[in-house]
Amino acid sequence: MKKPEQIGPYTLIAPLGKPPHGRTWLASAGHEESKLALKLARPKDAAGRARILYEMALAGSFNHPNIVRLYECGEAEGVLWLTSEFVPGPRRALTLANFRQLLLALVHVHANDVVHAGIEPGNL
Secondary structure, eight states, X not given: OOOOXXXXXXXXXXXXXXXXXXXXXXXXXXXXXXXXXXXEEOOSXXXXXXXXXXXXXXXXXXXXXTSOOEEEEEEETTEEEEEEEOOOSOOOXXXXXXXXXXXXXXXXXXXXXOOOSOOOGGGO
């Protein structure tokens, strides 16, 4: 995906990670100093668009200290975008301490009748 300078009201600053995670950008809203993560998706068809919007709405419904907070989603020029809390710093290795945080987050998700199918180190 070619790097646009602007998606909706957000200005893209720098990519976060390498492909396939290169579709997530560090961004800012207008002239604000606050930074957020902006994930981009270009669905191939109506079914893919519906699935992405459903997953975005579902993920945005969670409120837990061990789950990244999602803010809003939208669409601009055929590209779906999702804004979330930006958590700075390198990805952490899985340790006993953060494994407990992961389990608490999964308990919260499962208590809401959702099964997370993408548990991997890059999602921690």
